[in-house]
Amino acid sequence: MLKPIIAFLIVSILSLVFFHSSYAGSSYNVVSLGAKAGGETDTTQAFLKAWARACASVGSAMIYVPPGKYLLNRSVFDGKDCRNNDIKIRIDGTLMAPSDYRVLGSSDYWLRFQDVNGVSIYGGTLDGQGSSLWDCKTSGKSCPTGAKSLTFESSKNIVINGLSSINSQLFHIVIDNCRNVNMRGVKIAASGDSPNTDGIHVESSMGVTILSSSIKTGDDSISIGPATTNLWIQNVECGPGHGISIGSLGKSFNEVGVQNVTVKTVTLSGTDNGLRIKTWARPSNAFVKGVLFEDAIMNNVKNPIIIDQNYCPRQKNCPNQVSGVKISQVAYKNIRGTSATQIAVKFDCSPKNPCTAITVEDVKLTYNNANQAAKSSCTNVGGKVSGLVQPTSCL
Numbered sequence: 001m002l003k004p005i006i007a008f009l010i011v012s013i014l015s016l017v018f019f020h021s022s023y024a025g026s027s028y029n030v031v032s033l034g035a036k037a038g039g040e041t042d043t044t045q046a047f048l049k050a051w052a053r054a055c056a057s058v059g060s061a062m063i064y065v066p067p068g069k070y071l072l073n074r075s076v077f078d079g080k081d082c083r084n085n086d087i088k089i090r091i092d093g094t095l096m097a098p099s100d101y102r103v104l105g106s107s108d109y110w111l112r113f114q115d116v117n118g119v120s121i122y123g124g125t126l127d128g129q130g131s132s133l134w135d136c137k138t139s140g141k142s143c144p145t146g147a148k149s150l151t152f153e154s155s156k157n158i159v160i161n162g163l164s165s166i167n168s169q170l171f172h173i174v175i176d177n178c179r180n181v182n183m184r185g186v187k188i189a190a191s192g193d194s195p196n197t198d199g200i201h202v203e204s205s206m207g208v209t210i211l212s213s214s215i216k217t218g219d220d221s222i223s224i225g226p227a228t229t230n231l232w233i234q235n236v237e238c239g240p241g242h243g244i245s246i247g248s249l250g251k252s253f254n255e256v257g258v259q260n261v262t263v264k265t266v267t268l269s270g271t272d273n274g275l276r277i278k279t280w281a282r283p284s285n286a287f288v289k290g291v292l293f294e295d296a297i298m299n300n301v302k303n304p305i306i307i308d309q310n311y312c313p314r315q316k317n318c319p320n321q322v323s324g325v326k327i328s329q330v331a332y333k334n335i336r337g338t339s340a341t342q343i344a345v346k347f348d349c350s351p352k353n354p355c356t357a358i359t360v361e362d363v364k365l366t367y368n369n370a371n372q373a374a375k376s377s378c379t380n381v382g383g384k385v386s387g388l389v390q391p392t393s394c395l
């Protein structure tokens with residue numbers, strides 16, 4: 001007599017708890033769709049199934065990845081036929097790339113979202129398992145180029161919050177041809193000598209923000225490619241790595257410029273560069289205009305402030321040419337710390353297109369752990385200085 005009542009009560013309580021703790025929209029758990037945790041069995045199909053169902057649903061949808069390791073092959077999450085523009089992907093586990101780098105080979109990407117609108121990723125770890133490919137590359141053998149861990153391409157209204165990316169084969173995160181992308185609390189980690197493992201690469205995109213993140217990697221911490229506008233970077237810690245770089249730009253003649261970039265409250269530790277603008281020594285109609293670098297701390301950075309318009313690796317395809325990229329309205333404000341080389345501020349601009357309206361305000365950089373004075377160097381640059389500036393400006 002009591003049994004059915006107790007059973008009823010238990011079911012009621014369970015459903016109450018479940019209802020309140022679960023997601024209000026439709027939810028797709030990759031494990032329920034066949035994914036086996038453990039990192040040994042390929043789970044690509046379960047993830048693609050979850051994506052297809054979320055896309056086909058109306059109202060907000062959630063794809064849930066429980067704790068555990070999930071092996072995924074190359075995957076495209078295509079939004080072309082997606083009806084849903086509010087898909088949350090909540091990851092409590094780790095997505096693993098195939099450990100044998102020949103599986104992804106030179107396929108360029110591992111996890112790729114394209115033509116999506118309204119996708120948010122919360123939490124999770126992406127493990128690119130890149131170390132065997134790095135070893136191959138550094139040994140000088142011929143190796144595949146590898147795959148970028150996470151790519152968003154031709155997408156809009158994207159959130160990446162609390163995601164970690166470790167040991168990518170190639171770049172960790174790429175934002176290409178996107179609008180309105182908000183990244184926050186992203187943690188990137190790969191060895192300081194891992195080749196081509198840029199942290200975050202942004203290009204051809206408008207309205208990207210990168211907030212409160214940390215980037216330890218072997219190549220550029222953040223690289224900013226052509227046609228990037230309205231980019232905001234704040235509270236980011238970088239190092240090891242090659243620092244924050246606008247460029248390389250101007251490799252091709254017809255290239256869209258970079259405009260309105262703010263880099264604020266960043267710390268660079270032991271990086272090759274701090275705040276860099278880099279262009280090829282080749283003809284180009286590209287430009288960089290309206291950049292603010294404000295409140296940066298440098299800890300033993302090789303080139304804390306640098307504009308380099310003479311990029312021409314191995315002197316191939318550009319000997320005796322000069323950069324066509326026009327750089328103007330770049331402000332450096334309140335930049336402090338130590339340089340690992342004596343030239344802490346270097347403006348090496350194009351003889352054809354001198355840098356104009358460069359402003360330097362309240363800069364204090366010292367050399368050799370503050371034991372020696374640093375120097376600055378200027379070539380083809382104009383602008384003005386205000387506040388206390390050390391090393392003495394050559395502008």
Ligand SMILES: *[C@@H]1O[C@H](CO)[C@@H](O)[C@H](O)[C@H]1NC(C)=O
Binds near residue numbers: 042074098103
């Ligand atoms: C990975 O995916 C590719 C196609 O994208 C396929 O050819 C290959 O067999 C898959 N490898 C594994 C190990 O699943």
Ligand SMILES: *[C@@H]1O[C@H](CO)[C@@H](O)[C@H](O)[C@H]1NC(C)=O
Binds near residue numbers: 207262
């Ligand atoms: C510059 O970009 C920021 C976002 O990074 C945006 O809020 C601001 O409106 C942009 N300024 C102009 C003039 O477009």
